[in-house]
Amino acid sequence: MAEPIRAGILGATGAVGQRFIQALADHPWFEITSLAASERSAGKKYKNAANWRLDEKLPDEVADMEIVSVDPTKVDADVVFSALPSSLAKTVEADFAKKGFAVASNASAYRMEKDVPLVVPEVNADHLGLIEVQQDNRGWDGYIITNPNCSTIMLVATLKPLMKFGIQNVNVATMQAISGAGYEGVASMAILDNVIPYIGSEEEKMETEPLKLLGEFNGSEIIDADFKLSAACNRVPVMDGHTETVWITMRDDPTPEQVRQAFLNFNPHLGDLPTEPDQVLIVRDEPDRPQPRLDRNMGNGMSISVGRIREGIRYVLMGHNTIRGAAGASVLNAELLHKQGKL
Structure with a gap:
């Protein structure tokens, strides 16, 4: 069996971040290895920092994970799922892409950038070809892909x-x-x-x-x-x-x-x-x-x-809206990336 892909969640304590946890907790390909949130949450166990609001139990393996700051040097992952507010995502997501991370973003910050794929896999999977264009244009080792509103x-x-x-x-x-x-x-x-x-x-x-x-x-x-x-x-x-x-x-x-x-x-x-x-x-x-x-x-x-x-x-x-329209969309995008050998 192949090693699981290490996954981090940026903005892990918020509503979409919680949906990411729900989608990834028992995922056959991804393993949650980092949860990142604001400085006021960093250093705390997830169960103590987040007000869990979903109608199913917080997964035990996540509950005791220590939250780290939203910093590429602190996050242990191959791919990061971003549930950050757009104003913060504009800077942070680029920082992660520069450091070699694949960023699957639910934020709006980069959706309409000419060299950033905006993807719904059933609709335009071929647009992932923009990744190479993006890396050439920006000199990044990693990249950003986005899902729409x-x-x-x-x-x-x-x-x-x-x-x-x-x-x-x-x-x-x-x-x-x-x-x-x-x-x-x-x-x-x-x-x-x-x-x-x-x-x-x-x-x-x-x-x-x-x-x-x-x-x-x-x-x-x-x-x-x-x-x-x-x-x-x-x-x-x-x-x-x-x-x-x-x-x-x-x-x-x-x-x-x-x-x-x-x-x-x-x-x-x-x-x-x-x-x-x-x-x-x-x-x-x-x-x-x-x-x-x-x-x-x-x-x-x-x-x-x-x-x-x-x-x-x-x-x-x-x-x-928070599954197909948000976290689930980003996870599906990352699955497509993996299937195409881009992770």
Whole structure:
């Protein structure tokens, strides 16, 4: 049996950091060897520094690990998973890449950099070719790869199988769960009995990231996809699971049944990656599905459910924002890196 790949988690005490622990604790390829967090947590055992908020037990092997500072000289790992805030990630992730680490980032800091892969494995695995471009450009021994915004991940997974119909225009309205803002991100008195029709910088991310993800890698850069996209993002009082309503026009004007079949037939072969669900897209034919409470944990939280496919074309999609939309996405990216011999 091959030696496990040593994995570190940056920002290990936060909401996404805890999801990384959940995803990696019993992983067949990765072994958690370092947990890094702020200086106020460094030196403490994880169980004493983190307020564990997931609905399953904190793994024993992690509970007694000592947290180290977010410093490349302190972290013992081959790959690091970053759950850092974007403002900190801009500096720290580069420091790790310079020192030879592979950085699988959930942060937004480097997503739109021309030489940094922004990847959803089922959508644009070939964009990992940018790693060599990045290392040549920056002189790094390591590299950074990123996964998109949580809502973007759900959206592009449904747009990819429709690209063959010639996408011209996409409008999307999101209903995003409060966990996307972190435990203390939205005050209870602000969100209970309410919908907040604004999430800072979210619409800008959704309107730009899909064009890069669905663009063409020509060997040296990404040529963005050529269609228009408009987003309206709303925070709703749901714990986990982002729901999106999509309106789309396409050159070939497919029928709802053709769109449904395209979703059903979308089954990229990634090579038996442990985190990859059996079905990327689950089509729901019931008139009132998908729903977050009923569908967010499909495929261990990695499947995206699609329904209400109607003339127009209009449909509704839903996925788990902190699993498929965050930690699970970064872990899947790292699995693909390993499969391609890049770890």
